[in-house]
Amino acid sequence: MSVETHGAVHRHEPPTGFIRKYIFSLDHKVIGIQYIILALVAVLVGMTMSVLMRMNLSWPGTNWPILGTLFPGGAPDGMMTPEFYLSLVTMHGTIMVFFVLTTAPQGGFGNYFLPIQIGAEDMAFPVLNMLSFWVTLVGFIVILAAIFFSGAESTVGPIGGWTAYAPLSALPNSGPGQGMGMNLWIISIAIFCIGSLLGALNFITTLLNMRTRGMSLMRMPLTCWAWFTTAVLALLSFPVLLGGGILLLLDRVAGTSFFIPGGLYVSGVLAGTSPNFPPHTGGSPILWQHLFWFFGHPEVYIAILPGMGATSHILSTFARKPIFGYRAMVFAIFAIGLLGFFVWGHHMFISGMSPYSAMTFSILTLSIGVPSAVKTFNWLGTLWGAKIRFHTPMLFAIGFVSLFVAGGITGLVLGQTSLDLPMHDTYFVTAHFHLVMGVASIFGMFAATYFWFPKMFGRFMHEGLGKLHFWVTFVGVYCIFVPMHTMGMVGMPRRFAQFTEYEFLASLHPLVMFVSIAAILTVLVQILFYFNLVWSIFKGKKAGDNPWEATTLEWVTSSPPPHDNFAGVLPTVYRGPYEFAVPGATHDYVMQTEPEPGEQPAGVSGNGHNGHKH
């Protein structure tokens, strides 16, 4: 590697002012950390809401004085109204899906590590990159505003769920929170779409245009493939949501009838008989579902693909073995992304669609099992017979595989029309998507955090705390979501504030209590993670440039990387990303930048000027 440091060096110095360096920064690393901080704040809001929901489900009729103080309208005398509960469901889902699962994996880690892993100094369009973060932040502020503006209506937001199904989402008089709260919700999502599109544009251009010398597509780490595919999915699906959102907003504020059918009788008022309920006619509520889910299904892959990439990367590194079937992994990522665009109908089996289209959607959905199984078996193949180093990132990566399998299996159940019809809108669905897209993605991000923290801050996270965090979280999420499958099979419906009215669900109450206690413990243990994160930045054990003995380009540069990533000399790549346990090599890993002995890189004269300069 020493050859890389020869020759004249032209460094890009970082800006010196605090604001240009840390606030309105053009540096992809700073922007990545800004995204991660945004997600860390958003996830606190989302988790708090889920705890409130569990409290209401498990201890019906209890007075929580603090709730009564905080939300005198939504929880009079400390007891939640059903509408308040529904608004918690909506905002929990929205904040988690958009501002946590979309921002941290892609905007956060993707921004930070994609340019470094392909050997670039920065993103292709740094100004757009900065804009994409600030636009996303404005979106987050608007969704928080929805919480406060709905306060007058005794909720914390709209009550229609994160899917905002028309026509009720299109009618301001359809319930508390559906007025200004719903408007702000749509505006926030539209702003978020624009921010994500700017980000996706940047990712795709960077990956196609900025790879360093020798970094062919098939030498990229699987993380880069995952981020690239995610960016393509975002690029093609967010515009559809944006278009649908504009139509929905027009229905609400301009009196159009895209999604609102005629003759509706809502909240005791017939359409056309009141000034705040204009006479809509002829709209199609199902049209909203199509537009929403055409975005919504790729969105779940936007959440999980980066986790898959990180998991592949980390499994290979800590198993000290090359990833099993690199090319199959690449094509599986693509296949999952491609199929993701043709399966949106499986969210709409009960919408009254033709059985023939339902069958088509069902077959396409089940076929996603093929690339998913390819990935799973390749992960297992990577682990097979390996001398595994069980550090915290590895534990979370293995946890990801476990959760992905556990949550994916039930996808095969729900993907079949005949099984989905009774399961739809029960806790079975809640359990399925929380395991596979929620918790698995988050485990991917935990793995990524523990893995890349030494690179980002030059220090390790505390290993003991990390392992404790892993085991409690891992056991905890299974305790939360496995019983939910049972509840769903018994027929417990989603989105109900309480079940005291239902005789046939009374026997499930101990299970509901169990889930709530597990959930609260799991949430509490995340405090350890936050503490570990902050503590390790200042007090963690010092890490070298390549503490995990990994092979890819981010480990070539210093920890943390300098402003221009490689101190002015871009690396040259000679080999694939996962060269572990190479027979005959001096170490059990060979860096991507290590040339064959005696081999001269192409296009370089023998004057010692090796590597990139400009």
Added chain:
Amino acid sequence: MATTVTSTKPRSRSGFGGGPKSPRPNGNGSHERNGQSFTPEFSAGRYRIGMWVALAAILMMFTALTSAYIVRSASSNDWQPLTMPGILLISTALIVLSSGTLETARRKLKESAPGAHKRWLLITVLLGLGFLASQLLAWRQLVRQGIYVSSNPHSSFFYLLTATHGVHLFGGLVALIYLALRTRSSNDDRLAVAKGQAAADAVTLYWHFMDVLWIYLFILLFYWR
């Protein structure tokens, strides 16, 4: 010494596979960044790719709106097609003409004639403004007939699609003015010249796309079915 482990392909085979081989130029490969300074291809490729990617996103949004248009037109019997405001023909002529003038402007820049480039750019800006004005006149014509955005589904889509297209075209106008402002009568800085050419190419591509998009929307709104 180190044989490859990430590929079972023989080393001699180039292309796929992670085995060790001499690095070839990829992406921003050696032919582009090997020298002392940036070379023209560098930013050109970046701007071109970025613009195509952005156009893909815009295309997806209009695809979504088109599918909504088709579904909505078939979902009930309240669909009353508007009669085409005649002034839209003038709009169409203006935007087609503007594509031609912008193409001329782009070629003038390639021929290193910045003065002519600027003149053609300004003509294009005027044509673009003319297009937007004529769209607004079409709206006024409809409003005078008492047709508003909520009057019937076809008018809703008419206002929505023309407004969405207009907003995108306005963005193009801003880019054109930016191009005109950054054009210098003489410039010795190779990098700046190359960047200017790349920006002009990207903006031209965007403008042509907006032109074709309008023709498509025009046909969809008034000649489909």
